[in-house]
Amino acid sequence: MEKQSKKSIFINPLIKENAILINLLGMCPVLGVTTSINNALGMGVAVILVLFCTNTFISLIRKWVPDEVRIPVFIVIIACFVTMIEYLMKAFTPDLASNLGLFIPMITVNCIILGRAEAFASKNTVVDSMLDGLGTGIGFLGSCLLLAFFREVLGTGGISFNNPFTGKQLFSFLPLEAIKMPIFVQTSGAFMMFGLILGVFFAIQLKIEESKKLKEKKAKENLAKEVK
Amino acid sequence: MSAAFTLFMKALLTSNVVFSLPYGICSYLGVSKSKKNSIGMGLALTFVTFLATLICFFLNMLLEQFEIGYMSTICFILVIASVVQFVEMFVKKFSPSLYKALGIYLPLITTNCVVLYVVKQTTDMSAFYGSFNITNSMGLLGDFLFILIFAIGTALGYFLALYLFAVIREKMDAAPTPKGFKGVAIGLICSAIMAIVFINGFAGVF
Numbered sequence: 245m246e247k248q249s250k251k252s253i254f255i256n257p258l259i260k261e262n263a264i265l266i267n268l269l270g271m272c273p274v275l276g277v278t279t280s281i282n283n284a285l286g287m288g289v290a291v292i293l294v295l296f297c298t299n300t301f302i303s304l305i306r307k308w309v310p311d312e313v314r315i316p317v318f319i320v321i322i323a324c325f326v327t328m329i330e331y332l333m334k335a336f337t338p339d340l341a342s343n344l345g346l347f348i349p350m351i352t353v354n355c356i357i358l359g360r361a362e363a364f365a366s367k368n369t370v371v372d373s374m375l376d377g378l379g380t381g382i383g384f385l386g387s388c389l390l391l392a393f394f395r396e397v398l399g400t401g402g403i404s405f406n407n408p409f410t411g412k413q414l415f416s417f418l419p420l421e422a423i424k425m426p427i428f429v430q431t432s433g434a435f436m437m438f439g440l441i442l443g444v445f446f447a448i449q450l451k452i453e454e455s456k457k458l459k460e461k462k463a464k465e466n467l468a469k470e471v472k
Numbered sequence: 473m474s475a476a477f478t479l480f481m482k483a484l485l486t487s488n489v490v491f492s493l494p495y496g497i498c499s500y501l502g503v504s505k506s507k508k509n510s511i512g513m514g515l516a517l518t519f520v521t522f523l524a525t526l527i528c529f530f531l532n533m534l535l536e537q538f539e540i541g542y543m544s545t546i547c548f549i550l551v552i553a554s555v556v557q558f559v560e561m562f563v564k565k566f567s568p569s570l571y572k573a574l575g576i577y578l579p580l581i582t583t584n585c586v587v588l589y590v591v592k593q594t595t596d597m598s599a600f601y602g603s604f605n606i607t608n609s610m611g612l613l614g615d616f617l618f619i620l621i622f623a624i625g626t627a628l629g630y631f632l633a634l635y636l637f638a639v640i641r642e643k644m645d646a647a648p649t650p651k652g653f654k655g656v657a658i659g660l661i662c663s664a665i666m667a668i669v670f671i672n673g674f675a676g677v678f
Contacts, residue, residue: 443661447650
């Protein structure tokens with residue numbers, strides 16, 4: 245792999261190498277907790293924190309970990325950070341923690357985190373790993389929010405937002421409540437919505453690639469004409 | 473007895489781990505490309521889940537004895553990783569043909585949410601009974617039996633979902649789908665219909 249610039253390490257995982265939309269990794273929490281924007285935001289921030297901490301820590305110790313036992317070592321480090329986040333969330337955002345429930349300890353077995361540790365943090369410097377962790381985490385948060393937005397609007401008829409620290413409702417805007425479709429708040433709705441989003445996303449990607457190829461072809465033809 | 477049967481059927485169908493929660497989506501989408509692979513993965517996962525639950529049930533009692541319940545995630549993930557490693561070594565030694573069939577899926581199980589989800593239930597048995605409407609009159613033995621039945625039911629439920637999806641997907645690959653939707657996207661929409669059948673269709677039967 246060629247050396248990437250710091251900027252591209254941070255920017256690439258946002259959309260171009262998005263863990264959810266492109267690589268299809270770690271989809272359990274994305275489908276499970278995106279019933280409301282509140283939950284999606286909480287989950288996304290938790291994943292960003294865990295990813296940032298584990299990436300930093302693993303790249304710090306990468307030279308001392310023997311190759312044969314690296315996966316168990318990584319997974320224990322991840323489990324430690326996840327446990328810390330879990331208890332912090334239980335202390336400061338109790339409503340959010342009870343809403344997310346088992347999905348918080350499940351961050352341990354999220355493929356994104358072990359994947360980034362294995363593929364990036366165990367080979368690169370500390371600063372690069374930090375940036376990569378932040379970028380991947382924000383990409384995850386973005387796709388969570390995208391799915392949660394559509395599900396909440398269709399499923400409850402609008403958007404409401406609670407203060408995660410106190411549990412009080414900050415605002416609630418439900419203009420479509422009369423025609424809401426509760427199936428989108430259920431898991432089956434999550435599958436359907438995510439399938440639709442992915443399909444549209446892939447279709448747009450294919451279109452972009454096609455138009456790029458067309459442009460290249462035209463440029464080549466033009467060049468050939470000029471040479472003649 | 474009837475409570476045990478109800479628990480098993482609930483874990484298998486109405487609260488199927490893939491369609492109701494959902495856990496284990498990565499491997500559900502990744503391994504379902506052929507029927508043969510899905511059988512291998514399902515068998516390996518059922519075995520690992522059973523063994524890990526067995527060990528973690530006693531480990532959790534030990535943790536509670538020393539009042540270090542907050543260590544549960546870390547300990548359980550270590551148990552799962554070592555069970556997977558152990559099963560891999562065991563199968564490699566005693567049944568090379570099975571090892572060939574399961575080979576690549578075994579290490580994947582460590583990061584499968586299903587195992588950790590089942591194992592995590594042992595930490596709070598009262599919440600577990602509450603969510604499945606069970607009254608346990610046999611004390612510790614009841615705890616043990618119910619959690620094992622739940623483990624087998626959940627793992628088989630995952631197996632069932634994976635196999636059904638693999639069968640559908642083999643047919644679906646030949647169908648004419650719009651460009652972007654080919655593969656995973658149409659698979660997810662198909663899973664949505666399966667989820668409606670499992671969760672809403674079987675609801676009220678058990």
